[in-house]
Amino acid sequence: MRAIALVTRRPVAAASLAVLAVFVAVALLADIVAAHGPLEQDAARRLLAPGGDHLFGTDGFGRDIFSRVVHGARVSLVVGFLGVGLAAVGGTVVGAASGYIGGKVDMLVQRVVDVFLGFPPLVLAMVILVALGPERTSLGAAVVSSAGAAAIALAPQVARLARATTLALRQEGYIEAARAIGASPLRVVGRHVLPNGLPIILAQVTGFFGAAIVLETSLSFLGLGIPPPYPSWGRMLNEGARRYFEVAPWATIFPGLALSAVVLSTAMLGDALRDIFDPRGGDRDL
Amino acid sequence: MARYIAWRAALVPLSLLLASALVFLALMALPGDVVHVIAGDAPATPRIQEALREELGLDRPLYEQYRRWLLSVVSGEPGGRSLETREPVRSIIARQLPTTLLLAIYTVVLSMLVSFPLGVMAAVRRNRWPDYLVRLLTLASMAMPDLLVALFILLGLLLVFQWSPPIIYAAPWTDPWRHALIMVWPAVILSWEYSAHIIRVTRAGMISAFSQTFITSARAKGLTERNVVLRHALRNAMVPSLTVFGLQFGRLLSGALVLETVFGLPGIGRGLVQAGLARDYPVVLALASLLVFISLIVSLVVDVLYAYFDPRISHTA
């Protein structure tokens, strides 16, 4: 696609894409890449410094941190993709429809969006996670519910953006023309508004990827989120920081670096995409 | 415009009702209730738990509990009492809201002071080292979770100065110096995150404004660069900046959970989550409704300011 070519021409954006690709590859090949299992405990080898058999050292249970970071990538990436994906779809539909229809409907829908926007995302996430009951305590369910919580937290922002974009595009000439020839609203939105607005929305939501992953970190702070013993960067960060940071900083630093790398990459990729698709031109030097 | 504001204001109570109903239903759907939290570790036979549940009114039908709570909002004891600690909701709000609001105000002020100049500078000195530095700092703030930043600051202070911030919170009118020493750290951390968003958006908005025709014509007319920058480009960048401000303010109020917990601030972020975990529904309802209310007001203010900054957006359609 032209977009990918445009991205790779920019050094910083290309680097971000490469980093993300590495993480995705590592996550997919986790079992091959990691020498130890992420759940194997060894009480005699607790809190070992990086080196030798354990590239990143071991944690409080003697588990290999490299393996846990690599397997945790799966969790974080799925939560990110799923959460952002759900938010993008849901938010776009609601926002575009509301913006296109306009009038009283628009105003009412926007008030509902406001309610969700004003809602503390952590409480939302907490409620969703706890409401799913014991079923959520399997890894799959926990990932889906974390993603769902992130989606609900982020969807209002997407809706706002989609609405603003729709409102702006509604004035454009070709939209007016389409309506003049009698095209149904669905067709107008689907064939004209969305394709033009989607790239902008897409560029924005890549930035939300990081927010979704960081939300999972906050959930781990409360003891919710991905249940132990499954590895998740958020939980590893929380445990390492609050329990044994001075004695074994590697247990916090490596998951933290991984988290930062993914968040930064997606943010910069989002910047690049936004610059490419912004109809007003903007910065072309990324 | 006045009609628009009035119409929006009229919708606020409806939104609050909707929000509180949603929260109530969600809490009721959760397994476990406050009775299980109160007893602590100790054994309590189901009979005694039922008796306690009955005493607290938790055995009534859902709509009746909700109705009682709604009625209590307009009564002498608005919102009732916490089921867990027996503290009146009004005193909980009186304690937690000012703390969090103060933190939010400090954050916003600090961010405004920092973001606009930095965003402008980054846009004007685009792709030179000031720009890269600013962008690096903003990206760094997005990549580091609150907990880690707080940890590094606290550990740094401890290891280097053998000092830690005061642990007993004081309001600014009680002990301003201690209040400042406690609040400065979470305020700085929050404003680092908060300004990151504003800087990026300001910079982007200004850059895109620079390339537009009216800027070229302003330059052609011979206006000074400073004039161009401040009056025209910046104005143009205000709309997206305001969007970010509005979106993020709500997060500020409720999302400071980690910082409030670590720095010991008796604020809403921490209070809401603790009440939620304890299924203390009067407190959760009151605090959540309060947050939604503030968010609605902020949203209204932002929408009004939109119209001021961008005449193309009118609210009379």
Place this chain on the structure above:
Amino acid sequence: MSPLTRIAGRGIIQPSEAGGARLPNVVGPRVAARLLVPFALAALALLSASCGRDASALSATPVATGAAASPVRYGGTLVLANRGDPPAGFDSLRTSSIALHHVGGALFGPGNLVMRCREDASQVCAYLAASWSHNTDFTEWSFDIRPGVFWHDGTPFTAADAKFWLDLAYFGARAGEKVRAPAYFKAELGEIERVEAPGPDRLRVVFAAPNRHFVESLANPRFKIAHPRHLMQPRIDAGEVSLSPLDVGLVGLGPFALEKYEPGTIVQVRRFDRYFETSPEGPLPYLDGIDYVVMTEPLAMDIAFRSGRLDGGARGQGHYLSPERKQGYVKDLGDDVVFARIEGGTFRLAFNVLKTGPWQDSRIRRAIALWIDKPAAIPAALPFGWTSLETTAGDGEIRRDFVNWPGFDQAPLESRRAEATMLMAEAGYAGGFRMGHLCRALNPAPCEYLKDQLAGLGIDLTLQMLDEAEWNAARLTLDFDSEQGRLTPPSIPEATVSVYGRYSINPDAFTKHEDASVDALYARLNDAASPEERIARWRDIERYLFFEQTYVIPIAESVDEVAYRSYVRGLAIPMFDGHANTDFSTVWLAK
């Protein structure tokens, strides 16, 4: 503290003859411990006396570091961290939370009519009651209320106040349509028929069934009198049945009176000048006051302590120290910090044999018990714990070895595991199976440890992470496969029927079963005529529950550690329970 230690006293522990030789090196197999009979008898003789000791003849107790006793100093304010806000309006009848009792000790005293002696927590000492007696068949207990006891507002404490509290605890209250629930610990008090106050200084409790061990159950540091009759009774009768001590201004009987309470921030208490307890050095308490700072985040507490803002740490799961956090304390403060050790809870695995699954077969449960590597649980799952015979300085008390307690599984790990594998195959589950496990989200480490251990047997332990509210609710149902049970069992062996008895009578039992032989065993325990018989019959119960049926697997006993600055003297250490010795009346500051 196990109920056995409680009834037999903290005697010197010797290796058991029945168990096998004790190996000289500490890394070898652990040996079971049993109490030395003469010591046990001596301690029991003291216990079974009907009259209590006068606690006013108190002497200062040594500190954990074994520092020599120096003359006490009056004055100063102790700054402690507290785990959170005291819940339920400081109502000791509603909650056993340590967040309340850490503060409650100072406000309401170390006990009620009786208390656990400061020097020896296995014994009962007098507190508000100067002495007590019972009738021959244990259906009536009488207490003489000590004179000269005052509430913090100056009102004298009388038997009518004691009656009010006991009535409120056991029967609750009623005002018209509104009903107040009784105390959560009602079941531990026996079957009280009525409470009488025949005189201003005499209290009589009449039971529907004989209650041999009433004072032992009553001497629980959690059962504090926080309810002043003269302030609460009129309002309760007028309809405010849910009145809490906070509502009436936190008027108590303890060594310190409330100065200020800012929810979410601090509880400040100051010396109560008319407190009745004295020591040879003078009136108690020595301190001018205590400030309890609410610090919900252990990390924040660590940093505050290490920078000198706290004199003592908070109590409670999560705030108790781990070896790693402790290192930071020692690094920054060196000799300026001491650590108090508190007996923590038992880490155990309990089964729900009423739910269909392979664990209904006792061979499977036996196999799991044999397989688990108990010493490895420390410190992976527990911060500290019993791993070997060790001594504590000061009173020369020797701890027993708990890991292979009660002495039934002493073979080396390899042979135990071989036997376990054989049992699994015999029961038809050589390939393993899946079992659920209730887990507190607050403390997932033990669960993670169990999951890893059981994986060796092919058992997939599915962890159900629950927050506190859900966990407390789920424990009472039959919807789970296994759990760890809550940490605090009742204090005397007879009362443990509430955690080991049949589910239909005790829904909060650790293990869910309907085994009637357990009933029979407890009936025999209740009929024990002599202290030796009491120990022997309790041993029988343990053998049946933990060995023959393996309804519960005790894995390790944890030890909790709290930090104090070394200038804090007079702490009653070691402590048998984190809820005990929180009155700090014997504490003084050497600075």
